Amino acid sequence: MTGWRARMAPYALLAPMLALVAVFVYLPILANIRFSFYRWSSLSPTWVFVGLANYRRLFADPLFWSSLGNNAIYAVASLAVQVACGLVLAAVLESTLLPRRLSGCFRVALFIPSVLPITAIGLLWQLLYQPAFGLVNAALETVGLGQFVHAWLGEESTALLSVVAVSQWQWTGYIAVLFVVAIRGIPRELYESAEIDGAGLIRQFFSITVPSVRQTTFVLVMITIFGAVKVFDIVWIMTGGGPNNASQTLGTYMYRSAFQTDAVGYGATIAVLMFALSSVFGLLNLWLQRRGE
């Protein structure tokens, strides 16, 4: 092997991977930005440059705002249940209240929903919410809460929250397991000396566990918010954004615009906004993290 060839070898080997990432990961983001300045449908071959018209239309579109609101509800619920309750759950699982082996069993059981295929989960919960034979209404009637029976996914007032609840069911155990990993990194002595000082378990949770897992919390908050901005699968499978757009999110609205109502430029504008939102939250999180140290 000559010296020149040896020097060039790493570049030659890397070239296909770089091309792959450039074309399929970076290029689409740029293409979206470009599409968002045009009015264009896949039926007509002509693109009409419209400048910021798509953005003006977006900010005046009530359906955009209600979708964004739904994403916000999704985010707040996920932060409260998955992150906050997930941390409490992890602390309980790692506490001295439980024997090791038992806590291991709970951990595995609670993790299970997160590995199941999303379509199976969506269809399963459609059946669980089914008004005539679903388990949700049956359970409510069994415990004497019959007046709360709903056609959960069919009513505008309950559709979104019913879908949000499924995501909490699916992901809380997963988030809790990630917190378990973080809690295991905390030196045992901290808890032992707190106990000697007479601090109870709740006190220990707030003054040792919460501050010690700050790093993990930041990461999980970010992941949860990203997930809420992009949420598509579960909503699309369970309600398709309906009934009457009641559970529409940015992801489903974007999909509908780009692939169903053939408003490609408009769909791209929504996509750019989703990207911008997750970037803003990403940067904000980074900034907070820097400041917190």
Add this chain to the structure above:
Amino acid sequence: MMRMAHWRRAFSPGRVVVLALLTLLTLFTLYPLVWLVLSSLKTPYEMFDSAWRLPEVWQWGNYRTAWAFGLGHYIVNSVIVTSVSVTLILLAGALTAFLLTVVPFRGKALITLFIMGGMVLPPEVSLFPLFRILNMFGLYNTYGAMIVPYVAFGLPFAVFFIGAYMAMVPHDFYEAATLDGAGLLRCFWSIYLPVSLPAVAAVGVIQGMRVWNEFQFALTFIESDSLRTLTIGISTFGDALRVDWAVLMAGLVISVAPVLAAFLATQRHFVGMAQGGVKG
């Protein structure tokens, strides 16, 4: 000493409450799946009868009917797409990680930044442009329409994860091998790849799960039923069976079973892997 403390608290009220709450939570998590299995063995009439009752005669025939819908075909597609994607992600990812962490060359920092940057770009917002790009390459509605984007979006994480592992391998390996006149590829294939197998395996499981369960690309980039993967297959299956609920449930059980079995078989390693997954 810790043990003693455990025992003293063995029957404290706090402990009982915690156990009760956790049991309730676990029931809430798992009972829907139990209900799914039980309902899948009922007749359509029994289903409307009571949600809690066991099936009178276990209707195993529901599973035969569900299978006859072509679920096997979707599973074959999922196996093909997942195994090809994961193999490519692992090979390309490990090779890239090797080049970027072990081999010295100019411009490395920039290339590393470029590839790692891919981790923060969400595939969900790229849907329509990707659809056009795949069309341009003639990949739309082929296995490649799933495999190529899966590999592209899986690569940055694989490089990150395997690279972190390779960075811990003593550097003398590389110097000794190159002094022996071994080429780059041989050094990678016979030293660095085998040494980093634990990291490669972890990435394999994480990406395998991701690809097997992926929904949006598989929904958007595939048109022919004969190419559909299981995740999309079950939803078409669900649309076709809007009345035959018990059969639909049998189909759902069939689709959930392989993933659940794979998880339970590997769950020992999952805590660490889940942590890795998050870092991506």
